[in-house]
Amino acid sequence: MKLDQFLAMDVGSEDDRFLDLRALEYISDYDDHLMCPICHCPFIRPVRLECDHVFCQTCLNSAIRSFATGRDGFTCPTCRTPTRDVYLNVPRLLTNMCDEIPVRCPFSSEGCKEVVPRGHIQSHADKYCGYKLMDCPSASCDLRTRKKDLSPEDKCMHELHKCLRCDEDIMEQDYERHVQELCPSLKTTCPDCQVTVFRKALREHIEACPEAIHPCSASKYGCPVKMKRAELGTHEQSCPLITIGPYFEAQNSRLDSMELTVRHLQQRNEIFEDGLASIRSTLVESSRAFSAHNSSNTPTTDTNDTLDTPSEINRRSTPRSTTTEDSTTPLSNATTYLLSLHESLREEVAQLSHAITDLDARASMAIMNECLRLKEDMAHTNAAVNSVRMQVQWLMNPRLHQGQRAAGADTSTGAQSGSAGRTGAGAGPSSTGLLRLRRLSDTGREGTKL
Amino acid sequence: MMFASKRLAKELAKMQEHLPPGISIFKAENLEEWQMDIKVLDDNPIYRNETYRLKFTFGSRYPIEPPEVQFIDVPATESAQESRRPIPIHPHIYSNGIICLDLLGSAGWSPVQKVESVCMSIQSMLTANHKNERPPGDSEFVTYNRRRPRDINFLYDDDNV
Numbered sequence: 208m209k210l211d212q213f214l215a216m217d218v219g220s221e222d223d224r225f226l227d228l229r230a231l232e233y234i235s236d237y238d239d240h241l242m243c244p245i246c247h248c249p250f251i252r253p254v255r256l257e258c259d260h261v262f263c264q265t266c267l268n269s270a271i272r273s274f275a276t277g278r279d280g281f282t283c284p285t286c287r288t289p290t291r292d293v294y295l296n297v298p299r300l301l302t303n304m305c306d307e308i309p310v311r312c313p314f315s316s317e318g319c320k321e322v323v324p325r326g327h328i329q330s331h332a333d334k335y336c337g338y339k340l341m342d343c344p345s346a347s348c349d350l351r352t353r354k355k356d357l358s359p360e361d362k363c364m365h366e367l368h369k370c371l372r373c374d375e376d377i378m379e380q381d382y383e384r385h386v387q388e389l390c391p392s393l394k395t396t397c398p399d400c401q402v403t404v405f406r407k408a409l410r411e412h413i414e415a416c417p418e419a420i421h422p423c424s425a426s427k428y429g430c431p432v433k434m435k436r437a438e439l440g441t442h443e444q445s446c447p448l449i450t451i452g453p454y455f456e457a458q459n460s461r462l463d464s465m466e467l468t469v470r471h472l473q474q475r476n477e478i479f480e481d482g483l484a485s486i487r488s489t490l491v492e493s494s495r496a497f498s499a500h501n502s503s504n505t506p507t508t509d510t511n512d513t514l515d516t517p518s519e520i521n522r523r524s525t526p527r528s529t530t531t532e533d534s535t536t537p538l539s540n541a542t543t544y545l546l547s548l549h550e551s552l553r554e555e556v557a558q559l560s561h562a563i564t565d566l567d568a569r570a571s572m573a574i575m576n577e578c579l580r581l582k583e584d585m586a587h588t589n590a591a592v593n594s595v596r597m598q599v600q601w602l603m604n605p606r607l608h609q610g611q612r613a614a615g616a617d618t619s620t621g622a623q624s625g626s627a628g629r630t631g632a633g634a635g636p637s638s639t640g641l642l643r644l645r646r647l648s649d650t651g652r653e654g655t656k657l
Numbered sequence: 658m659m660f661a662s663k664r665l666a667k668e669l670a671k672m673q674e675h676l677p678p679g680i681s682i683f684k685a686e687n688l689e690e691w692q693m694d695i696k697v698l699d700d701n702p703i704y705r706n707e708t709y710r711l712k713f714t715f716g717s718r719y720p721i722e723p724p725e726v727q728f729i730d731v732p733a734t735e736s737a738q739e740s741r742r743p744i745p746i747h748p749h750i751y752s753n754g755i756i757c758l759d760l761l762g763s764a765g766w767s768p769v770q771k772v773e774s775v776c777m778s779i780q781s782m783l784t785a786n787h788k789n790e791r792p793p794g795d796s797e798f799v800t801y802n803r804r805r806p807r808d809i810n811f812l813y814d815d816d817n818v
Contacts, residue, residue, distance in 0.1 A: 229660075229663060230659075230663070244768075244769035245664075245720060245721075245768040245769060246660065246663070246664055247664050247667040247668065247671075247771075248663075248667075266768070269721050269768075270721060270768050273718070273721045273722060275763040275764045275766075276764065284767040284768050284769045285767070285769050287767070586787070
């Protein structure tokens, strides 16, 4: 789709029926890759550019509209690739992942506790949310009321009633709740000191109630004392567990860190044990194969050079049995030998990896040093080239003026003198061209020169 | 303003969790003007042991339009135990704090830039500099300029920094 077509598309954000997804409260962190780099929200109706960078439709729209050099020169906001086309198809995966991010219901300020995936929030607000604000059914009233508070008889719930106790004007829709819970004139008793206070002052009272029983602040270290707040202060000054508290804290943290290391070590130990077991099993297998091979070897050599007499067979059967018994001792020997071999090989490998990391670090240091040197050299050369350029320009200037003047003279005298005239004419046009070019670049520098 | 403030709130939340080394938030109480402290991390003798303060002013069309960014000179405060925040010396920074950087002009700006990335660009612009000088014509510019940074037509002619 061309940019102009894209701009002509409906952005749709003005429509009141749809929730503004950017205004929603995202309750958890979402992956940075799901975030539109312009609005930093999870993509809302994402579109894609040729360079595969993705933006929200509205964000890209406003980025194109405000692009400094006009939309013909538009470049991707992320990578500055010149861009002519917008693609509306982005991977379904992306939209699904964005729609899965949980958000809080936009009517949470009205009391809705619901948290739903973003893809479902529209239908939640449209159909299920009882806290959605609706226009009052009464034509004369322009207030709004919660969906669940709408009366079945379509009557206005905003009429004011006076609370009998506190003289406050309460709307009909809030009246019931006010009388039962909110009315500040309701009284209650403090659970600790039995004083009757107004409900609205209860919290303050509990904070300050001198009779309230509180545990000693060292209770987590085992101080059993529970006292009234007024007396707690004197206890806390003398409580030995409070003075020793910081030490306990330090010990606790040390214990925690030690537990952590122990857990790590356990894990490592398990890994090692597994490895050892597998090595052992392979060793047993291989030694069994080895011994089997050995025992089968001896009889075959025997059969080759001995006669098949019954006595021979008897004789042969005895050495075979002895070899199988003997093979157990060399087997354990072989195991230890292989194990030691394995250990030494492991050490060697460790040494090698050390050497490699060492070498790597050294190489990267050397490269960095070299790079720094080269950078400096390049800066020097740059400066030198610039100064040479300036000098050449300065030197060229009078020459060019001369050439121009000579060309003027030449056109009047015609091409009489062959070589001189040609060089003059040759220099003339090119020099004027050069001059004009430079003027052009100069006129661009009217602003502040840096 | 809705769009800009939402985006700024998100940026702020993210920056309060994590910031690149040498960059810190000094003041971000509202969503119109922030002040950031930046330090040059390597051992560049021009900027060693100095901290500089950047002032960001956001318009209602941020991030579609660039914020106004300039250095400010803050004298040392005894009470807060802060050293002075001078204007860094750089061939592209005028002594009144105005910065000539194409990223901050409407032509070089891109809406994917954010406060953090702007700070990092300026940080690297300082790091790469070895000239201990102000821009040419600094004193005249500072005396006569009454315009705001966004109204000045800078010419970006140096690709070395």
